[in-house]
Amino acid sequence: MEKGQLLYEGKAKRLYSTAEENILFVEYKDSATAFNGEKKEEIAGKGILNNKITTLIFDKLKSAGIESHFVEQISENEQLVKKVDIIPIELVVRNIAAGSLAKRLGYEEGTPLRRPIVEFYYKNDDLGDPLITTEHIEILNIATPEEVQALYDNGLKVNEVLRPLFQEIGVTLVDFKLEFGRDASGQVLLADEVSPDTCRLWDIETNQKLDKDVFRRDLGNLTDVYKIILARLGGLSK
Numbered sequence: 001m002e003k004g005q006l007l008y009e010g011k012a013k014r015l016y017s018t019a020e021e022n023i024l025f026v027e028y029k030d031s032a033t034a035f036n037g038e039k040k041e042e043i044a045g046k047g048i049l050n051n052k053i054t055t056l057i058f059d060k061l062k063s064a065g066i067e068s069h070f071v072e073q074i075s076e077n078e079q080l081v082k083k084v085d086i087i088p089i090e091l092v093v094r095n096i097a098a099g100s101l102a103k104r105l106g107y108e109e110g111t112p113l114r115r116p117i118v119e120f121y122y123k124n125d126d127l128g129d130p131l132i133t134t135e136h137i138e139i140l141n142i143a144t145p146e147e148v149q150a151l152y153d154n155g156l157k158v159n160e161v162l163r164p165l166f167q168e169i170g171v172t173l174v175d176f177k178l179e180f181g182r183d184a185s186g187q188v189l190l191a192d193e194v195s196p197d198t199c200r201l202w203d204i205e206t207n208q209k210l211d212k213d214v215f216r217r218d219l220g221n222l223t224d225v226y227k228i229i230l231a232r233l234g235g236l237s238k
């Protein structure tokens with residue numbers, strides 16, 4: 001399918017129209033950003049790695065009965081997706097305390113949580129994506145109570161599929177962020193990407209960070225660790 005007009009450019013991806021009204025063309029960029037865009041770098045090969053990893057993960061989720069916007073990978077750094085209206089909520093699911101949760105609760109990073117927890121953040125760059133409650137969501141009028149419940153349930157379901165999947169390849173799924181959107185019929189679908197940009201992934205044996213914290217915290221070469229994830233998921237030759 002041909003790339004049409006550029007519709008939107010985000011920090012990590014560009015979205016284009018296609019000949020089909022409800023299908024978009026996504027191009028993964030080589031940009032790495034952190035801290036709401038304050039830290040920024042071009043990292044050659046990052047877009048290809050995230051496109052391939054997201055493709056593998058959306059495929060695995062589909063096999064487990066979790067639908068997403070993903071249609072197909074069409075090149076090294078491009079994929080087709082269903083057009084959705086993104087709900088401005090970032091859903092974070094956590095198994096182990098790290099990042100902002102460790103800071104907020106005063107937990108040492110790496111402390112296991114008694115059960116997986118779900119958090120909602122308001123996707124709003126100007127406000128710095130603040131943590132919000134279900135009541136904030138209600139007064140902001142950005143999702144219905146039924147949608148909020150669907151997001152919550154889907155977040156935990158995705159965790160139930162991905163946690164063992166990563167465990168099998170020697171990786172601890174510490175936490176991750178999901179985004180959802182409404183398709184043309186109003187159905188809520190998992191959207192955006194699921195990659196080392198949006199998950200914390202630690203090697204089970206060594207606790208080596210295999211995710212974007214390598215970039216955020218200047219811990220080494222980002223593409224080297226993303227390649228480890230892609231290889232362990234069985235996707236290096238694709």
Ligand code: C5P
Nearest residue numbers: 098099100101175176177197198199200
């Ligand atoms: O920073 P924090 O600890 O809240 O991040 C939780 C998880 O959500 C991490 O896996 C992080 O990569 C992801 N995240 C993201 N995009 C954001 C904020 C967090 O992918 N804007």
